[in-house]
Amino acid sequence: MVNMSSLVAFALAFMLLTLPCQGQKKYEREYRIKPGAVPPKSARFINDVFKKATIHWYGEESLTGTTIEAKLKTGGKRYSVEFDSSGTIQDVEIQRSYSQIPAQTRKVLTAQLSQKFDTFTVVKTQLQWTASQADLKTAILTDNLPASVQIRYELILKAQKNRSASYYEVLCEQTGAIVSIHQLVQRNVNNLIY
């Protein structure tokens, strides 16, 4: 037979002893923003370009600063438009399938990724445009891309390296040359497993 008070004491000791072992984590936060709280400059751009779409606004805080993001779907395309905290546009991202990337770009990119990873699969592809506000507006509203628009691709990979699998964010040039690779930290889902 087990004494109840010793069980409670065990449980409390278990909880308290484990707490000091926790470490510190980098501060990063993403949150929803009401349309009225968005910088007027960015709200104006989105309302001018995407007249009938439902816009979801998000803020992202990190050690490097705060950015504002508008997410929307229109004409069968998913857009993500990023602004800095003053409302100045940073880039426009459009979701694509990997097969929509030009074959030559894919060939160059695949060759590089095959060297960096043992295996990989592309789980998300985004076309990224960077330019002035006026040129980005033209690029979105017409099919004619102004020459000043920088085209890049952002991919999310599920990849294996040294027998360890992880998600990676890869940014590459239009030519397929890799600009950057970042390993993504998977979030803790213990409360969904046990």
Place this chain on the structure above:
Amino acid sequence: MDKVFIIASVLIFGALPAFSQERYVAGTLPQVNVNFSLPKKFKLNTKLESRQLFAERELNESGKNRFRYERTDLALVLTKKASLNSTLGGGYLIRLEDHQFVHRFIQQANLVNDLALITVAHRFVVDETFRQTEPLEVRARYRLSLEKALNGREIDAHEMYVKVNNEYLGIWSSNRTDLEIRGSLALGYNAINDTKIELGFEYRVNEFDQPRQAHQYWATVSWFITI
């Protein structure tokens, strides 16, 4: 949000008289989950859970509103990542109930998918329970969980989220076959360092092999700590 929980409490506990002819128990279900990260992608989950009853009614008896401590479980489950989104695991649970120990062996598989706005998790479990005076009981369980941040798309530190579970349990032993269905709704808070606290309500119904089903109403408190 406090108002939601007060209203939900009133609805759940206030609904008990409506089941005046049914068998039921109502109480609290607190649990502490401590997860240890081990080498080679292994994790050890230790879970301490107990049940305290505040109201109960047996068949052909009138309902009783009184406090009764029912049982305490201590479970140890070792899991290993099978892929980026899935884990396989096995463990052991010891339960203290009516001054007797109950032993259970657990085998489980999980699949967790982060979608754009919600996280969907599937848990498949088979367990075998050994009691001193009863035959071996085998259960096959499936649980679907949905989790959504209350602010934005991701559950960041210091943010709240909502979690919904629906679980089905097939129960077999040499003298009975039964089904149990569980549904729960919890409001969670993601503190820093992967510590989460969830408050919620859970409803369970079982004994489908009997003329009248048994209902359970639980106020749940879960604390998840990762080391």
